[in-house]
Amino acid sequence: MNLNDGAQGLSWHGQIPCEINLSSYDVVDLAAPAPIHLMLPRMSYLHAAASEAVEALRGSSLTSTSSTVWFSVDKQPQRFNLPVGVLFDIHQLKNGVSQNSQTIRHLPWKLTVHFSSYPSDVLLGYEGPSTTKHFFCQQLKQALFLEHGNARMGMAITQEMTEQMWGAVGVGDFETYKLVNDRVVADYEMGELKHEKEDTRSEQQKKTDEIRAQMDAEREAAERKERGEEEVGKGRKREIASVPVRVLAIGGEQMKVIQKPVVATATLGEVLQLFGIDSGVERVINGLFAVPDDAFIMELWRSCQSADHFLYVVVK
Incomplete structure (x- = not known):
């Protein structure tokens, strides 16, 4: 869970000017309530970041007791399971x-909140604020x-850590999020050390496993060389098993979400x-257009991952 404090800290402080209106189908009075203007953190989620605005508009809704807000x-x-910044990038x-330079034309970002006619054929099931938190944790x-x-x-993330992390995500609080992140890393490393101490393999088995791992690494390097990929990531340390990446492909009426294991190099x-x-x-990517292919x-x-640790790449 390594974080690039400088670049990612800037990402966390990014906010989007928004205008939230109550759906005309939900208005109980003759006149619709005035829209609510607020700044939404890019790293947060709509139902968390706009919860106060939702409650303020709920009183003007015909179905004010409904939990299926969208x-x-x-x-x-x-x-609702995508970060605010990703949704705005898609828009x-x-x-x-x-x-x-063209972003200013689409500000403020105009959102409509609904308390009825939940589009269950398009969106995942939503049963209240805990639903968004559940999907974030998963x-x-x-x-x-x-x-x-x-x-x-x-598994190193406790319930207390989950609540603190989700609270930080809701308001775009990078400092608190990072503190919790550091605690998770410390607990994980302690668990890994304990795991190593409890290694019950014989010395011969350990040596055999090391030889196999070395052979696998050499075979992979040879295969990459045959494919002409020997220069990719040359001299760079592979620090993680794979990079969590999701590509959101816009085209037609349905957006395609693609996810595959990605090597760090x-x-x-x-x-x-x-x-x-x-x-x-x-x-x-995280509000940045025209990111070059050789990046x-x-x-x-490290710089642009969302709070759920995925890097979201929106393409069209």
Whole structure:
């Protein structure tokens, strides 16, 4: 769970000016309530970051007791399990934004909150605020499994840590999030040390396993050389098992979510090729447009990963 304090800290402090309106289908009075303007942290989630605005508008809704709250943009339902920044990146790319200087045209970001007619055919089931937290925790543990090649890091996260981390995500508090992250790392490393001490393999078995691991590494290097990939990541240390990457491909009415194991030494262009996507596509990563193909995916992940540890690449 290593964090790039400088670059990622800047990402966490990024906010999006928003205007939230109550759906006309939910208005109980003759006149709709005034829209609510607020700044939403890129790293947070709609239902967490906009919870106060939702409650303020709930009183003007016909179905004020409904727990199935959902948001839409341009009449398109917004996925509650994706970070705010990723949803905004999708919105921009859909609307033809291809460089950062054009972002201002789409601000404030206009969101509509609904308390009825939940689009269950499009969105995952939502039963209240705990649903978003549950999906966040599951995605975080999935990302940690990809990073470390085992579930032990995810298992090191206690319920108390989960609550503190989710609270920090809700308000975009990087400092608190990092403190919890550091505690998880410390507990994980202590557990790994204990795991090593409890290693019951014989000395002969340990030597055999080391030889096999070396042979596997040499075979992999030879295969990469045959494919002409010997220069990829040359001289760079492979620090994690794989990089948690999700590519969100916009096209047609349905957005495609693609996820595969990605080696730490790959470039963005190689990742797109692995995912079956043309390297010339428009792309945006954490609000950054036109990221070059030769950018190393590990560096992008360290700087631009979301709170759930996935690097989201939106392409069109």
